[in-house]
Amino acid sequence: MPVAVDEAEVIVTELATNVVKHVGEGASAMLVLEWRRDRLRLEVHDRSPALPSLRDADCYEECGRGLHLIAGLAVGWGAVVTAGGKAVWCEVPLSAETDCLRIERAVEALERYQGAESGAGRRGRSRDAALEKCAVELIADLLHWTAARGHDPEDVLDRAHMHYEAEAEMA
Numbered sequence: 001m002p003v004a005v006d007e008a009e010v011i012v013t014e015l016a017t018n019v020v021k022h023v024g025e026g027a028s029a030m031l032v033l034e035w036r037r038d039r040l041r042l043e044v045h046d047r048s049p050a051l052p053s054l055r056d057a058d059c060y061e062e063c064g065r066g067l068h069l070i071a072g073l074a075v076g077w078g079a080v081v082t083a084g085g086k087a088v089w090c091e092v093p094l095s096a097e098t099d100c101l102r103i104e105r106a107v108e109a110l111e112r113y114q115g116a117e118s119g120a121g122r123r124g125r126s127r128d129a130a131l132e133k134c135a136v137e138l139i140a141d142l143l144h145w146t147a148a149r150g151h152d153p154e155d156v157l158d159r160a161h162m163h164y165e166a167e168a169e170m171a
Contacts, residue, residue, distance in 0.1 A: 004040045004093070007074075007092045015066075022050065027047065032044075032045065040091065042090055048086060049086055051080075055067075071163070073090075074090035110135055
C-alpha cells in the first residue's frame with residue numbers, strides 16, 4: 001500500500017509518542033492495522049482510560065500538534081474507552097479518490113447550512129456559485145462564534161490554513 005506509507009508512518013509515530021508522553025515511558029501499547037476496502041485503519045491501544053482531545057496549539061510549540069496532524073492526514077479519527085484502557089484510531093485513504101470524501105462532506109455541510117431555500121436543484125456554475133457564497137457566510141459565522149467565545153478569529157483562520165496546507169502537502 002505505497003499510497004498510505006508516509007501517512008501511516010507519521011500517524012503511528014504521533015500515536016506512539018502520545019502513549020509515551022501521556023501514559024508513561026515503558027507503558028505497553030498495541031498497534032492494530034486493518035485494511036478496509038479503500039482505507040487503512042490504524043489503532044493504538046493502551047491501558048489509560050483518559051481520552052485524548054484536540055487542544056489549541058501554537059504552530060511554534062513543540063507539543064500539542066500531534067492530533068491536529070493526525071486529523072489532517074486521516075479521513076477520520078477518534079478514541080474509545082475499552083475494557084483495558086482506550087483505543088485511538090484513524091483511517092487513512094489508500095487512493096486519491098478517497099480525498100474526495102472531505103469535499104463531499106463539505107458540500108453536504110454547505111447544502112445543509114444554506115437551508116431549504118437554497119435551490120438544491122441547481123447544477124453547474126450556478127450551484128458552485130451558491131455553495132461558494134454559502135462557504136463564505138459559514139466561515140464568517142464561525143469566526144463570529146469563535147470571537148464570542150473569546151478566541152482570536154485571525155488565529156483560528158491561521159490554524160485552519162496551516163491544517164489545510166498540511167493536508168495539501170501530503171496529497
